[in-house]
Amino acid sequence: MNENHYDIAIIGAGASGMMLAANLDLESSRGIILEGSSCIGSKILMSGGGHCNITHGGSIKDFVYAYGNEGPALRRCLYRHNNLELVRWLSGHGVELADENGDPVDASYGSNGIDSAGRIFPASMRSRDVLDALLGEASSNGWQIETDAKVGGLRKDGFWEITLINGYELWAKNVVIASGGITYPETGSDGSMLEMLEDLGIDINEPRPALAPVYVENYPYAELSGISVPDVTVIAFSSDAAYTCKGKAARMKGDLLFTHEGLSGPVILNISKYVEPGELLRLCYNRDLHELPRRMQRILRERSRGILGDVRTNVLASYLDHDDFTVSGVDERGMVTAGGVSLDEIDMQTMSTKRFEGLYVIGEALDADGITGGYNLQMCWSTACTCADAISDKKE
Ligand SMILES: Cc1cc2nc3c(=O)[nH]c(=O)nc-3n(C[C@H](O)[C@H](O)[C@H](O)COP(=O)(O)OP(=O)(O)OC[C@H]3O[C@@H](n4cnc5c(N)ncnc54)[C@H](O)[C@@H]3O)c2cc1C
Known part of the structure; x- marks a missing residue:
């Protein structure tokens, strides 16, 4: 395989891109994460005021309403990769969790969900610990991470041809769009990938700030x-x-x-x-x-x-x-973006686009956003893990 040919390219090293990489062992495949900014996981670091409200307690069944009209479409992903799984994964990677009263969240609850009301944080109250766990696992799974690698062009020509804004070109069999929304553009989430997807003919619901004053x-x-x-x-x-x-x-x-x-x-x-x-x-x-x-x-x-x-x-x-x-x-500075890739474009069992073989979308780039309380990072986890399952199945 040529140096600039990959099996999988993830565009965006935010929460959803890193959650995917942490859950997808490349084994003998080649995978690269292209991050346009100079910083990995900026929004993870700023989430919850630096404390990272990673998910919410209670039964996952109660999550669906939190995503408004898009909730029913997300149900399957949420059930398959729920809040309990996220808590267990983090605990298994050295990040103990606590509820908003500071009481430990035990990852051994029944399969319906977490027997603790309210928002869930790392017990250390440090977002950095969550990012470090994701980075550590992505690296053991064999991912190459490139920062300052902003994608400026994407087109399908047999393989996916990805052009960076510095002119560098690479090719991938599978591309996962994990490029987030439009708010806090200084973090790199500027909506540029949504425009490229629209040029490919993918239906984008107009992005706008949500969770805003x-x-x-x-x-x-x-x-x-x-x-x-x-x-x-x-x-x-x-x-x-x-x-x-x-x-x-x-x-x-x-x-x-x-x-x-x-x-x-x-x-x-x-x-x-x-x-x-x-x-x-x-x-x-x-x-x-x-x-x-x-x-x-x-x-x-x-x-x-x-x-x-x-x-x-x-x-x-x-x-x-x-x-x-x-x-x-x-306020333009919403914590999340409403709008994005229409869920009608997506096979929610795999996170693949229906129009294009080998093109997936996860996280906030989707037209799916939740209320405050950890629902947005949970949605990133659930869609990223669903995508990881689909790509793993394809590899076998
Ligand atoms: C201040 C703040 C606090 C928050 N607090 C919480 C919280 O406590 N709990 C919660 O659940 N949610 C919270 N959220 C929301 C949550 O952080 C986001 O929903 C989540 O991080 C989105 O993850 P993502 O990976 O989908 O997108 P992003 O985190 O936006 O990551 C996308 C990445 O893609 C990169 N990218 C974009 N375009 C390109 C391109 N063309 N080429 C290459 N790379 C590109 C960007 O640089 C970025 O790194 C908060 C958000 C903010 C802004």
Whole structure:
């Protein structure tokens, strides 16, 4: 085999690319990982504020809803390579896990899932430990990793012909796209591979930020920056229904965080992908006025004053369950990307594209994204391991 011919090329050394390499022993095959940036696993390192919320506790059956409309298509991958398997794999590679209370997560639970609620982290709370485990196993599986190897062209000519932006060319029988989405482009995830796939005729659903803070017009809560209110219901109305308030786009409940510039916290991050500028966002606080933070009570009283300066109690009461705002924008720096390669293009039993033999897509490059809580890294794991199974079967 020529020096620049490979059996498998993975494009992207992020979570999904590294999870694939850590689960695919090359044996006598040749495999290369092409990473466009100078750093491997940047988003693993920044995940969970550097602590890496790697997955979520509970039964994997409860995961499907976390991916919205794409959940049912992911079900098979999630069941086949579940959160328990991920925890066991990490434990087996020296990374002990803990739940969000710091209690150890025991990898010996039954096959349905992990008997521990909430988010799961490495017990060390260091993302680096997760990345090191993946790197160690990828290296023992025989993978060659090249950084500063940004792919600028991909075409099928018998083999897959891959051209780097520095002009270097290589060929591979199988190519796995693990190039992530469009957010945090400074990490290398800039959506360039999605454009190349679109040029090949693959259907790409428009990528946009998700898990992002939301900005609203006439935001009155800047001075509450850093204050959060638990269990707030947030309803995003779709634009054609904004004035009638009949057609809801999404409704979610969770903790709301006020920031200096806008709204954040888990409930806002989770609903952000359903929100568009110009649309109506409704906050329902689900509590009496006196149960809200004092400074917020004062702002609500001021907002409900009539022209004579009197507090109109009916207006004040309505703010508690109808605090309505017009969305002015969604922060570009979403933690994940909604949109990407349409799941209709993918055989979800193998992660292969239906159009092209030997072309696979895994991780955030897919049009699949989850709510906060470890669901996105779990999706990377489940799709990467499904792809590893398919390529291994093909080798036999
Ligand atoms: C701040 C932050 C915190 C997060 N915290 C969590 C968390 O705690 N839990 C959780 O589950 N999820 C979290 N996420 C989301 C999670 O990190 C991502 O969903 C996951 O890392 C995506 O992995 P990926 O491998 O699919 O893509 P990426 O991690 O984006 O990796 C893609 C790789 O491909 C490379 N690439 C792109 N284009 C090319 C090209 N043309 N040529 C060569 N290489 C290319 C990129 O440089 C990059 O290294 C967080 C995300 C962010 C930004």
